[in-house]
Amino acid sequence: MALHPVVESVTKRIIERSRPSRGAYLAHLDAARVDGPQRGALSCTNLAHGFAAFPANDKLMLKQVKKPSVAIVSAYNDMLSAHQPFEHFPAIIKDAVREVGAVAQFAGGVPAMCDGVTQGQPGMELSLFSRDAIAMATAIALSHNMFDSAVYLGVCDKIVPGLLIGALHFGHLPAVFVPAGPMTTGMSNKEKARIRQLYAQGKATRDELLECESQSYHGAGTCTFYGTANSNQMLMEIMGLHMPGAAFITPGTALRDGLTRAAAQRAVAISQQGDRYTPVGYIVDEKCIVNAVVGLLATGGSTNHTLHLVAIAKAAGIVIDWNDFNELSAIIPMLTRIYPNGDADVNHFQAAGGPGFVIRELLDAGLLHDDVTTILGKGLRAHCAEPFLDGEKAIWKELPALTGDDSVLRPASAPFARDGGMILVAGNLGRAVMKISAVKEEHRVVEAPALTFNSQEDFMHAYTAGKLDRDFVAVLRFQGPRANGMPELHALTPALANLQDAGRHVALVTDGRMSGASGKVPAAIHVSPEILAGGPLGLVRDGDIIRLDATTGTLEALVPADVWAARSQATADLSSSHIGMGRELFTMFRNAISEAEKGATTFPLPSPIPTTVSLHDTADIGDTVPGSDEDFLIKNPK
Template sequence: MTLNATLKSVTERIIKRSEGSRGIYLERMAAAKSKGPSRAHLSCSGQAHAYAGAGPDQAALATKTGGNLGIVTAYNDMLSAHQPFERYPQLMRDAVREVGGTAQVAGGVPAMCDGVTQGEAGMELSLFSRDVIAMATGIALSHNTFDAAVYLGVCDKIVPGLVIGAQAFGHLPAVFVPAGPMTSGISNDDKAEVRQKFAKGEVGREALMASEMGAYHGPGTCTFYGTANTNQMLMEFMGLHLPGSSFVTPNTELRDALTTEGAKRALSLSALGNNYTPTCEILDEKAFVNGIVGLMATGGSTNLLIHLLAMARAGGIILDWQDFADLSAEVPLLARVYPNGLADVNHFHAAGGLGYLIHELLKGGLLHPDTKTVAGEGLANYTTEPFLSDEGLVWRAGTETSLNEKIVRPLSDPFQVNGGLSHLKGNLGTGVMKISAVSAEHRVVQAPVRVFHDQEDAKQAFKAGELTGDVIIVVRFQGPKANGMPELHSLTPMLQIMQGRGQKVALVTDGRMSGASGKVPSAIHVSPEALDGGPIAYLQDGDELRVDALTGALEILTEGVLDRTPATADLSQNEAGMGRELFSAFRASVGSADTGASVFGA
């Protein structure tokens, strides 16, 4: 199949734009490769320190003949998605011993749950945690005793942080190993309905708690298609997962088999063997373009419009939001998974899942087929599915037809002809909108604004009955420099109620929304942010805006707005408490959202 012309041209311009920075990165990786297997250079004392706690593996480590696998884990048992990782290191140690290798936990990285911190002070650490995870990954691997690495992470900032860290050690092979989604609980629509009833005062906290516990009821990833599950999709499209491994539920025989195979596969790709495949060769410009295509085809999380920029820059690759917009115009929406449909990720996986989508997109010339992956040369490997057989774990050809066209569809009959995300720009700045769950009649909103500097003030105005009529809610001073760019997902019930009673309503913010949001049009990640003097800082109540996902317009219609003195905000309450005082250096140095909102340079 001929490669799509837009896919080809976007890739070529990314390669050209990145030529200098990518070349510097690859030179650095080549220098690291040239030093050979890591442990050979260590002093005897250094090696003794590294092996002292290895128990039965001490002797094997000291001989330097077998590969040593570094495990970087985001395990904690407060996150349901990460709780299954408790068992993984022992499974991996046992597995690699079978092939003459060893495995050690190189280090742990923090992993926070945005679902717990929504609307709380801790959410202001969420985005910064991505860069902390990258740094912690660097520390974990800095002992330089490993021939390959596996990365255990699933959720929102964890996978992007691990990818950034893995690229700092891009001369090492890397396999990302997921935990899988929890089994399906109550439907996401039923859960959302109870949340709205609670917001209206129609049910009490006891009913709300029962509903939430019915949805989040066991180990594994939350089953809606938010940032965590979008991360898992990306790891397959970009070639860092084993094929078909993203959405196999935890604590099953197949899940354990994929975990042990992931460890063996990582060692098999090391420089000690004949199949050396370093991470820096997998994560090239084509791999990132494939990831963007997957994001568009599945209607994935808007958070990845920040994370992919930061992830790419860690490997010297410069993406911008226009790349996303141009690909969105070409890539149709092929999946409906909550919040842009009724199905959850378990239903999506059963209907054909990622393997079917990759098959369709390859067939249509909408993916680069020739990328390197941990499964071998070529993305076609990711059209296969894992099975257990008498011979152990095997991969067989996946379905070439959708098993439920209410959930996944072929290219010939998509849910919509373009992707699930829209790039917005105009005299208010630049931003993004997730449109896959927004009904066609809600994709253009022109209305006066109500301006808030805090999401709690917006909720209080709603409760006081002030937000009537058509209105665009502006919540500013929520950017990365102001307060770490928290998600504003706790506004979702109120916004959906307003939309449901017939109001034209939209959100405009320099902050973020949850990856699971989407039914209300939300222009988010608006840059420049208010604290940087962006146009959003000049708005006043009653000014008229136009938010148009169809044309990509983000426009101030009221004349003279930019002639005013910009607003300021008292941000002192964001500077301390819940650990925020530890991140003042991050707030001072972080880049803008449209460059990845990273502390590693804009």
């Protein structure tokens, strides 16, 4: 199937737009490489420190500087259900690497916070910043320069993007991402949502709500709804950074362990000493990023990735924006119905065919680039496979031709929707992202008076006092990254849903986030630029008529131009969001962070350095021809 012209044109535009920064990135990547194992560049003292505590055989291997060393970078902690299984992964990885004549070292841990625990709490104001902190921690783990490739253990919201951003700043090292898998299915997402709405109405007790939540989040593994964490896993699949089909295999199973062993051994095979050298900086190219956006849209993934994918691309010297998302969304079919866009969870999705089915359907429809490099080295179609066990060894088989459940997963020829359900809305209030895949047609246009709020708490006080039983657009201000770290605003969802169910025309406009749990209420989020960056959202006053129109991409305050021009920005006392719960430590993040559409990042695009290293043509990076297991883009590009 020929590549769809919109996919082709968006990719070409990104390649051209990114040429200077991508070229600079590749120059940095090539300059970081050394001949032979990376630790060969260390002095004897440096190297002795690096293996002093290791077992004798591993120490000897490291001392000889002949065999590759694999870094383990892990986001393990046992408070996060998704990350608790990682406790046992390092031992599995070390044993698997020894089997193929290499050594693995635990290079470092990175912080991992759970948005589910911090939701609505002061700690949530560190959540977005934690992504770049994780990238920094990844860099510290790898800064010892002892390693020839790396495996990254992470699952959840900011953690995988942070690990990948950190990995891309060591883009000369191959990288394999290793997931832990989802918890088994508990209470249905539909029932959970029903009880949450009852609680918001005062019709369910706190004990009933806690029992509901405990039955939903009940064991080790990722939460099973299709939020940011599971969107991360889908993206690692479609970017070719997982072993095929690894995303949604539950923890504590033999297949999960078999996939972990396979990932560890693949990290050795694609190291420079493995003669299949495939650095992550070459895998994550312009075509790979376009594939990631397509995969996000085709599965109704998290709106957080309109930030994270921009930031990931930036780390690799690639520049994307919301226009790219918007153009692709118009032609990408929606192939899944996973909560909050349906009733099923990710276990149902996996049973119906999972990521491999989605990738195959999109490839066959000409909506993905197959000519990319992956950790398998031979084009994306190699990832259209389903994992099984042969003894303790992971093997892969061809996927079934048909979906296992067309209420959850459909072919591209008969999708749930003809578009990706994520759009750009823009006007005199700025530019914003709107996820409409779960918003019914009759709710996609709202024109109503504005009610302004400066916090979730202000909104909820008005709701519980019965002051919001009317048509309105909630304008939630001062929620951007500079103001308070851009927390997710989930507390609003049940209340707004109740008002909508009661027949009120309601919508949300905010410079904050709603994330992967964005649901059935129309919401223009990530309004950019934010108020503290001069954004016009601060000019809105109570009673202004706001038009949010998902059918035309309109976000407008219907205020006479002369009145609008005469207004000054609203102000708010934000000091309570800057002190306490460690928030004062993140002052530098608030001061340095870019606007949402630029990824809300604290790091710059790569800039050129004087170098004699030859640059690869960025338009050709990732071009491979699918074929045998020996078809790899890079054997030794230096």
